Amino acid sequence: MKTQMIIYDIIYLAFSILCIALYTIFDKKTKKIQPIDIIIIVILVIISGIRCNCGSDYYSYYIAYNNWLGNVDSIHMIIEDNSQFGLYVISFLLKTITDFPYAIFWMIAVIIYPTMIIYMRKTTRKAKCSIYVLYVIRILCNI
Numbered sequence: 001m002k003t004q005m006i007i008y009d010i011i012y013l014a015f016s017i018l019c020i021a022l023y024t025i026f027d028k029k030t031k032k033i034q035p036i037d038i039i040i041i042v043i044l045v046i047i048s049g050i051r052c053n054c055g056s057d058y059y060s061y062y063i064a065y066n067n068w069l070g071n072v073d074s075i076h077m078i079i080e081d082n083s084q085f086g087l088y089v090i091s092f093l094l095k096t097i098t099d100f101p102y103a104i105f106w107m108i109a110v111i112i113y114p115t116m117i118i119y120m121r122k123t124t125r126k127a128k129c130s131i132y133v134l135y136v137i138r139i140l141c142n143i
Helices: 002-026 035-049 058-066 075-081 085-097 103-123 127-142
Strands: none
Touching: 002 035, 002 127, 035 103, 058 085, 058 103, 075 085, 085 103, 103 127
């Protein structure tokens, strides 16, 4: 497992450097969503989606998604009994659509990254700087 995390960290670092370089080259100073924003979102979603068996919290989310939800009959049970009901409601709904055991990781990435990148583009003066900070924080969290 440790080797897999190291490989993932190296891949993430390489993609981070690539994304920062692409953003540096293609970013235009505007608040409108640009093609480079879409590319960055796609890369972040893919990197997060393929992060199987990596990270300190991975296994707990994997177990919750694949095992715990088998005992749940309705969304109301989740809302009444759980403090993290948002994650579990999404998990419950996702389980009704697919049996793919890693779907929760892909779905959370699809929810978080477009929202974050679009928010940074629309609200910050220097979107490029925000993207740099995001990547540096993620790199430091993965080390």
